[in-house]
Amino acid sequence: MAVNLTAPTADKLLPVAGVKLATVSAGIKKPGRQDVVLIELAEGSETAAVYTRNAFCAAPVILARQNQKHTASRYLLINSGNANAGTGERGMQAAKQCCQAVADLTGVDASAVLPFSTGVIGQPLPVDKITAVLPEARDKLAEDNWMQAAQAIMTTDTVAKARSMQIELGGKTVTITGISKGSGMIRPDMATMLAYITTDAAVSQAVLKTMLHKAMNQTFNRITVDGDTSTNDACVLVATGQAGNKPVSNITSEEGERLLTALTDICRYLAQAIVRDGEGATKFIAIAVKQGQSQEECRMAAYAIAHSPLVKTALFASDPNWGRILAAVGRSGIDDLDVSTVSINIGDVCIVDRGQPAEDYTEEKGQAVMDESEIDITVWLGRGQAEDMVWTCDFSYDYVKINAEYRT
């Protein structure tokens, strides 16, 4: 049960000129499930992407990174049910065969196809099953299949994640639509779980890349479910240029800033949706750490809280066991932390006031704020001006259940 998250209705997802999608069923893990998505990008589209930094990154990640450098991307091929990770050379061949099959069908070069996989690690990708359904996928390509695509890339997700937005840019209406998936093995590291955001805005390649990094840094790179960075994370941003606006070639221009704001809004929604649908999640937690000497130390403290199994189980139990938050800050590795300058709030309830237990704290106040399904934790380090934040969820019986039974 996701926390305050429901899937959008299909009519809320706006087509993006220059982007067509199709979903088909290859029976990769479960017969009958739509598990392959083909996305076609119009000629002239600009693409920017970021990928996982996990050293054991999956074969499709390696190949997508290579292909994207080599040729303008025209097709994205995504499968769920199998991550094609930990599969070595054989996995690399499998990813290449899939791209070649798309190339053969559509007449583009194989390097114009970016492959993506998500699902179980360490099992051979069933290439034949995937290539067999590609002709059907090509025939079904249409602009209004966003909802089906969002559903097809789900694994342990319980809610499809998708969002659209329109803004005016140089007198033209520009549309942005994005989808994401992810629920477990979530701690993006300069990347994310699978996410695809497209716009029909005209944007130069350099600006698109910068925008992706800026938006990611404030959104997908600020979420964690379990601290486990995936082998398959990827986030792709496409601009087809078909809206007819004058190309955005300067990120600090008025148009550039407006587009970046809209992209960041979409990314924030999609990133938070992953946490709201975190495996077994019953609460959505926003952790802000302020007054640090550096953003880095603020982030360390925020992640120490976000990853503490003790904090996460207390949040699940709605138990205002605030000592666990304090202990997590204390062990987060900040150099020479003087606890006498540290204050901590849960919601608007102060629990630690400059190193001392807050005098007006009562168990009733703590209980009231912990009973909420959305909880803000704020830490003031009292030693500088930097700040950072992280979104996470709690840790429930269902997290254990989902991950103990994942392959059965």
Add this chain to the structure above:
Amino acid sequence: MAVNLTAPTADKLLPVAGVKLATVSAGIKKPGRQDVVLIELAEGSETAAVYTRNAFCAAPVILARQNQKHTASRYLLINSGNANAGTGERGMQAAKQCCQAVADLTGVDASAVLPFSTGVIGQPLPVDKITAVLPEARDKLAEDNWMQAAQAIMTTDTVAKARSMQIELGGKTVTITGISKGSGMIRPDMATMLAYITTDAAVSQAVLKTMLHKAMNQTFNRITVDGDTSTNDACVLVATGQAGNKPVSNITSEEGERLLTALTDICRYLAQAIVRDGEGATKFIAIAVKQGQSQEECRMAAYAIAHSPLVKTALFASDPNWGRILAAVGRSGIDDLDVSTVSINIGDVCIVDRGQPAEDYTEEKGQAVMDESEIDITVWLGRGQAEDMVWTCDFSYDYVKINAEYRT
């Protein structure tokens, strides 16, 4: 249910000349439970101790550290049921009052008393309850109360942790007896959960200190249950010098090495006992990382595996989902890790052979080794000579249950 761990019978715990213990019931958390331990050290005893590095360390940790520097320690006062952490100035006063009460009863200076607390964080220590039972504790001091002491310091522990050993040193029989407690909030950082190891050997203060650090580094500092370093960790090593051996004043002497080996054996048993009795543990996991460029990077990889909730839940389910181990190594932050030199075993089953899935791996082999209650995970990085290891346990429904209901 602890993993392959049962409490020793009381007769297996050998008295240490110069050390007397008493346990009494102060009703700190639960009426009737033995929750206060007083340990008396004979005059002339040498004491070494290490404490948590958590910046939010508890009042008793701050005071014990101060007192130990100031005066030769004569009494250790330990309570369970309340950590006296996150209690600010008031907590400091409470710890001082307890030490003063022991001093008043026994005629030593208050700084000759080291206070220790373990239990719930953030609640005022009931000083009056503790001081009220100290006279009874003093009257009950005896050499053969080790088992009672091991039981009295337990919190969420399910099994009392204690061990004795005798060795010959310079023609004299020397006894070492130690106790520890700990089950959750376990990731010692240059310290440990509560552990008290005593010997009647004569050892110089400098050698004792070095021995403690050496033994700790190979034992208590190599365990983790949940990655959460406690606010109250402390490990104390006492040498009363009453065995009559010529004092050990050189750690590299034959006697010095023999004593260090024995101490390390005791510490290893006590440290592993904490993991075997880790909250909700059903499996005991030893993770060794070899062929690293530095011990530090080996340790990073070992902890990444040991802290991964995905690895821990797969271990609980006996699911040979080895991709999660590989993913944890990949995200562990080792610089420029070339996965083509990395090999991974679970027990004697190779799962990754120089970056490729092992050719002779079968799900049956993986299942057989995962069904065991004791599992070795070995990673060869293939880039150097350094190595390190960590002991941990799995992550079960009961971990969530224990920590969601801890204060109820």
